[in-house]
Amino acid sequence: MAMVSAATPGPKPSQTRRPGERPHDAVSTRVVLAMQGVTKSYPNGRVALRGVDLIVPEGDFVFLVGPSGAGKSTVIKLLIRDEVPTKGVVLLDGRDLARLKRRDVPRIRRKIGIVFQDFKLLPNKTVRDNVAFALEVTGARRRDIDPAVDRVLQVVGLTGQANQLPGQLSGGEQQRTAIARALVHNPRLFIADEPTGNLDPLISWEIIQLLLRINDLGVTVLMATHNAEVVTAVRKRVVALENGRIVRDQTGAAYHRED
Amino acid sequence: MISFVAFSLRRAWQGFWRNGLMSLAATATVVLMLALLAGLIILLTGLDATLDYVQQEVQVVAYVKDSATAQDISGLEASLQRMPQVTQVNFVSKDQAYRDFLARHPDEADVIESLPTNPLPASLQINLRDPNDYLDVAGYLNGQPAVDRVMNIQQTVDQLVTVIGILRIGGTVILIVVGLIVLFTIVNTIRLAVVARADEIEIMRLVGASDAFIRWPFIFEGAFVGLLGAAITIGLLFLGQGPITSFLSDYFKVLPVEASATVGQNVALIVLGAGAGIGVLGSYLSVRSYLIR
Numbered sequence A: 001m002a003m004v005s006a007a008t009p010g011p012k013p014s015q016t017r018r019p020g021e022r023p024h025d026a027v028s029t030r031v032v033l034a035m036q037g038v039t040k041s042y043p044n045g046r047v048a049l050r051g052v053d054l055i056v057p058e059g060d061f062v063f064l065v066g067p068s069g070a071g072k073s074t075v076i077k078l079l080i081r082d083e084v085p086t087k088g089v090v091l092l093d094g095r096d097l098a099r100l101k102r103r104d105v106p107r108i109r110r111k112i113g114i115v116f117q118d119f120k121l122l123p124n125k126t127v128r129d130n131v132a133f134a135l136e137v138t139g140a141r142r143r144d145i146d147p148a149v150d151r152v153l154q155v156v157g158l159t160g161q162a163n164q165l166p167g168q169l170s171g172g173e174q175q176r177t178a179i180a181r182a183l184v185h186n187p188r189l190f191i192a193d194e195p196t197g198n199l200d201p202l203i204s205w206e207i208i209q210l211l212l213r214i215n216d217l218g219v220t221v222l223m224a225t226h227n228a229e230v231v232t233a234v235r236k237r238v239v240a241l242e243n244g245r246i247v248r249d250q251t252g253a254a255y256h257r258e259d
Numbered sequence B: 001m002i003s004f005v006a007f008s009l010r011r012a013w014q015g016f017w018r019n020g021l022m023s024l025a026a027t028a029t030v031v032l033m034l035a036l037l038a039g040l041i042i043l044l045t046g047l048d049a050t051l052d053y054v055q056q057e058v059q060v061v062a063y064v065k066d067s068a069t070a071q072d073i074s075g076l077e078a079s080l081q082r083m084p085q086v087t088q089v090n091f092v093s094k095d096q097a098y099r100d101f102l103a104r105h106p107d108e109a110d111v112i113e114s115l116p117t118n119p120l121p122a123s124l125q126i127n128l129r130d131p132n133d134y135l136d137v138a139g140y141l142n143g144q145p146a147v148d149r150v151m152n153i154q155q156t157v158d159q160l161v162t163v164i165g166i167l168r169i170g171g172t173v174i175l176i177v178v179g180l181i182v183l184f185t186i187v188n189t190i191r192l193a194v195v196a197r198a199d200e201i202e203i204m205r206l207v208g209a210s211d212a213f214i215r216w217p218f219i220f221e222g223a224f225v226g227l228l229g230a231a232i233t234i235g236l237l238f239l240g241q242g243p244i245t246s247f248l249s250d251y252f253k254v255l256p257v258e259a260s261a262t263v264g265q266n267v268a269l270i271v272l273g274a275g276a277g278i279g280v281l282g283s284y285l286s287v288r289s290y291l292i293r
C-alpha cells in the first residue's frame, strides 16, 4: 500500500497555515488524508465546499468546527467516499478516492472507523453482537471475531455491558458501543461527526477522553463538533470551516478565534 | 468463503421469517404456479405418449358386416395381403371381440351379458408398413361390400394434435401470466426485506462490507421462497400420486407403466428448478432496483 508524503500531492503546508502555527515536517510524516482544491456541489446546486486544502498526518487529532451548514459533514462524506468531489482530489492513505473502483471502496472503508451523533446501533443486537457485526459482514473468520470484540470492548470500557441491548444502555454507553464497533477493524483514521451532540456535558467529556486515548494508541482522529467548551479545553488542532472554505487551521487552538 | 455462505444463509433465513406473512404469501403464489406447471407437464406427457402410440401403431380397423360370409372375409383378407402397403392382416371374430371386451372391461360384464345378442362386430385389423398409406388402404376398404365402416384413426390423430396444440399454447400463456404475478410478488417481498434491513445495510456500508455480503442474503431469501414453494408442490404431488397415476392410466391407457415413474421424477426436477429459478430471478431484480446504487 502506497504511503504518500505530505509534500507530494497536497499543497504546501505553509499555504494553508498562517505563519507561526504548527510546525510541520512535511517530508518525514506519513499522511493519512489529503484534500487538494476540493470543491463539492450537490446535484441540487448547493455548493458545500469551495477549494478546500487539508492535510492530516498520521497521529493527528483534528477538530473540524464551523457553523451549521459550513460543510463539515460534507468533508466526512468525501472521506468515506459517500460522495465524490466535483473538483479537486481526496487522498486517503495515498489512494485517490474518486478513482477507486467500486469493488475497492469497501476495503478502503475498513481503514476508517466512523461514529455519528445518532449512534446507528442495531436495537435487537447486544453490545457484543453490534460490534461483532462489523467483522461478520466483512468476512472475518469466526474464531477471530470474539477476541477482537473483547479487545475493543475493553478499550471503551464496556466489558461489563457486553450482553445488554442498546435500549438498556445510557447515551454515553451507546456511543461507546458505536466507538468500539468503529475500532474493531483497527482503522487508520477515526472520524466522529458530532459524537457528543446527543449527550450531556459530563458524558461528552467521557467520550472526548476516550477519543484522546484512542488517539494516544496511534489512531488519527478527525472530529466534527459544535462543542466549544471541549474544543477549547483540550487544545488540539482546529480546522474551522465557514461557507465551504477553511478559514482557520491552527494547532493547540480554541474553538473560537483568539486574536 | 464458508463464513460468507453461512452468513448469507443465516440472514436469508432470518429475513424470511422476519417478514413471515409476506414470505408465505409469496411462497403460496409459487406453489400455485408450480402446481399449474406440473399439471400441464403431466397432461401433455400423457397426450404426447398417446399421440405417439396412435401414430406408430397405425392400424386400419375395418368393421365387418354381420351379414358377410366367411368367403367374403377370406377373399378380402387375401386381396389385402397382396397390397404392398400391408404387412399383416388379422381377423377378429365377433366371439373374439366379445371376449376381448370382457377382458378389458370386467365392470361392464353385466351390461353386455344382459344383451340378447352379441353387439360387437367382427373386424379386420390391418398393419401398415407406413402410416402415410392409411388413406389408400382405408379407401380401398370403404369400397368393399363386406365392410360396414372403417375406423377413422386419422380423425383421432388430428383431434389429438389440435388438443395438444391448444393445451400447449394456452397452458404456456397462462403459465407466463402466473409467472409474472409470482415474479412481481417475489420482487415485492424482497423489496420489503431490503426496507426492513435499511439500517443494517447502512451500517454494513459504513463498516466496509463488500457488495456481495449486502446482496447475496437477499438472493438467498428469494431462493428460499422458490425452493420452499417447490418442496410444497412436490409434497402435494407426492400425496396426489395415487389419483394422478390412476388418472393417467385411465385416460391414457397406452402410457407404459414405468413411464409414470420417470414422469414423476422429471416433473419433480422441473418444479425444483423452476421454483429456485423464479425465486432467484425475482430477488435479483429486486436487489437490482432497490439496493444497488
Ligand SMILES: Nc1ncnc2c1ncn2[C@@H]1O[C@H](COP(=O)(O)OP(=O)(O)OP(=O)(O)O)[C@@H](O)[C@H]1O
Pocket (backbone or CB within 6 Å): A042, A043, A044, A046, A047, A048, A066, A067, A068, A069, A070, A071, A072, A073, A074, A075
Ligand atoms: N445531500 C445533499 N444534497 C444537497 N445539499 C446538501 C446535501 N448535504 C448537504 N447539503 C448542503 O451542503 C451544505 C453543507 O452541509 P453539511 O452537512 O456539510 O454542513 P455541516 O457543516 O455538517 O452542518 P451541521 O453542523 O449542521 O451538521 C449545506 O448547505 C447543506 O444544505
Ligand SMILES: [Mg+2]
Pocket (backbone or CB within 6 Å): A072, A073, A074, A193
Ligand atoms: Mg453535519
